[in-house]
Amino acid sequence: NRTAMGCCSSRPPGAHEWQSQVPGSYKQNPVPIVNKKKDLPPDFFIKCYMKGWLRTMPKKQRIWCMIHDNNFYFMDSEEDTEPRKFFCYDGCLVNLKGKELEIQTAELMGGSVPRATYKFIAEDEEKALEWYEASLKASSRRN
Numbered sequence: 001n002r003t004a005m006g007c008c009s010s011r012p013p014g015a016h017e018w019q020s021q022v023p024g025s026y027k028q029n030p031v032p033i034v035n036k037k038k039d040l041p042p043d044f045f046i047k048c049y050m051k052g053w054l055r056t057m058p059k060k061q062r063i064w065c066m067i068h069d070n071n072f073y074f075m076d077s078e079e080d081t082e083p084r085k086f087f088c089y090d091g092c093l094v095n096l097k098g099k100e101l102e103i104q105t106a107e108l109m110g111g112s113v114p115r116a117t118y119k120f121i122a123e124d125e126e127k128a129l130e131w132y133e134a135s136l137k138a139s140s141r142r143n
Contacts, residue, residue, distance in 0.1 A: 040083065044068055050134035052127065054101070057119035065120070065131075070138045072103070087118070089138035096132040099125050103135060 041047070050067040063074045066083060070090055073083035091106030104117045122128035 041068065044083070048073075049137075050131060052122075052131075054120040054122055054131065057100075057121060060121070067134050067138050072135075072138070087116070089135065092135070092139040094132060094135040094139060096128060099123070099128045101128055101131050101135065 048066040048068045050065075052065065053062050054065045055062055063076065064078050064080065065086075066073045066075070067089075071088050072086045074086050075083045087103070087105050089103075093104040095102040095104075099122050101120045101122060102117060103120075104115055107113065107115050120131070122131055
């Protein structure tokens with residue numbers, strides 16, 4: 001069922017945006033966990049097939065993002081060595097509107113982890129398209 005991709009008009013404003021900075025918002029979006037280096041796949045930095053700067057919505061904070069296998073990671077900067085796993089692409093819906101990439105995660109554990117929607121802004125439409133294609137690739141991977 002891929003019809004649920006319309007605008008989030010059914011939700012209150014801001015209920016679907018980057019909110020991990022807002023107290024209590026982990027109910028909306030699980031807060032990313034920090035992966036210590038030992039938890040990373042050994043080929044992590046070699047095998048990332050998409051990486052670059054994206055801005056989070058609505059705070060427009062720049063984060064360095066990477067896709068490895070079917071997971072999305074981010075770091076504070078390119079030099080950082082401890083990426084944090086943000087979400088898994090399995091079952092994600094990916095939308096592209098101009099420079100804006102919207103990723104809706106799958107419901108997990110029978111709905112006990114609700115869908116979360118993340119929005120990112122790329123530098124330009126070309127970059128956004130690259131992220132979109134990489135995201136589609138990641139969400140359709142069956143390892």
